[in-house]
Amino acid sequence: MRRFYLIGFLVLVCFDTFAQICFKLTANHAMPPEANLGWVLRVLSSPWVYCAIACYIGAFVSWMTLLEHAPIGPAFAASHLEVISVMALSVVIFGEHIGVPQLLGSALIIAGIVCLAISETDGEQPTAPH
Template sequence: MRRFYLFGFLLLMGFDTLAQISFKYAGTQALPVEASLAWLLRVFGQPWVYGAIVGYVGAFFTWMALLKHAPIGPAFAASHLEVVSVMLLSVWLFDEHLTVVRVAGAVAIIAGIVCLGFAENSEHAAVPEPVAADS
């Protein structure tokens, strides 16, 4: 069962990452940003926007399947930890830099997400185990 969760979390992260990378490519290719039909046509006229849709839909169904079985805390955390994979991939794909500021911000955000994951978990696991009767 552990392996099932792990695979599910990685799949979720993969779909989320695909979506964000695709969003970035789609947006970059549709520049300049303007509130116009021309911009919309540029966005939907290249394949990346559909990669983003695939990523979203895939993440949605993976999330739903995971929630049926996995504890919500780790699932919540995993669904937001794509910031890590997206940051690493943007260094490789978009020549971005992991500046001190970004790494510091990411550390705080990830710590926060882990806290929220634990918070969800303790809340949903709050159904008390039947206490063994004192003899």
């Protein structure tokens, strides 16, 4: 079951991450941002927006599948790993800068996931034979 969780969360994080990256690519394609039909048409003409939608559908299916089996606390926390993966890929793909606040926030997200995972493991009591 642990392998299922690991693969499931990896798939979920990948879908979520790529959806966010695709939305950024869509925004770059549709520049400049304007509140008019021309901007909407530029968004809809970008292949990245459709990739983002497909990734969101994949993330939804992955999340629903994980929720059937995974404990909710660690599952919810682990679903936020995409914040870190999007930030890291944004540095590589878009040349964005990561500062100390982002690094501290990433560390807190990881610490929270670890704490929830440990508490979930500690909470499992072996059942006594009847």
